[in-house]
Amino acid sequence: MFPSSELDPLIDFVVYRLRKAEWISGYQFQKDRGYLLEWTAKGRQRALLLQKLIVRHELTDQSNVRKFSTICLEEASAPSDDPVPAVERDFWRICLEELCIGLEENSLATLARVIASWKPS
Numbered sequence: 001m002f003p004s005s006e007l008d009p010l011i012d013f014v015v016y017r018l019r020k021a022e023w024i025s026g027y028q029f030q031k032d033r034g035y036l037l038e039w040t041a042k043g044r045q046r047a048l049l050l051q052k053l054i055v056r057h058e059l060t061d062q063s064n065v066r067k068f069s070t071i072c073l074e075e076a077s078a079p080s081d082d083p084v085p086a087v088e089r090d091f092w093r094i095c096l097e098e099l100c101i102g103l104e105e106n107s108l109a110t111l112a113r114v115i116a117s118w119k120p121s
Contacts (some may be wrong), residue, residue: 010110011035017099018043018114039118046095050115053088060116062109069096069108 007029015035018024023043028036039047059065072089073096101107 006031010106011114013107014099014101014110014114017101017111020100021098023047023099035114037114037118044120046098047115047118048120049091050095051118053092054112054116056088057084059112060109062105065108065112066103066105068092069103072096073103 015024015027015037018037019027021043022040023046024037025040026038030036054060057064057068059068068084069092071084072092096102099111101111
């Protein structure tokens with residue numbers, strides 16, 4: 001569930017991308033509860049791993065998520081003192097590619113908020 005009292009075009013965009021990538025099988029919006037997402041096994045796995053990245057790198061902060069994403073999407077290999085381990089960079093990049101979400105700051109921040117709000121059942 002992602003709490004929201006009104007439909008939000010940014011959330012709709014992210015949810016659409018989650019559905020196209022088969023991370024969710026469906027969703028609905030209820031005014032009193034917000035967005036209710038039906039996660040697939042693939043989506044649950046991705047969300048659990050992403051939640052750790054989101055917390056570790058404070059990616060619900062809009063400026064952090066853009067900077068982090070830029071670092072992860074750079075083609076050149078990162079220096080050895082890079083604070084973002086290669087496995088984390090690769091996973092974030094793969095997820096953004098699966099979802100077809102580029103570096104647009106609002107979409108990235110919304111994705112991070114949606115993933116961070118998910119609670120496994």
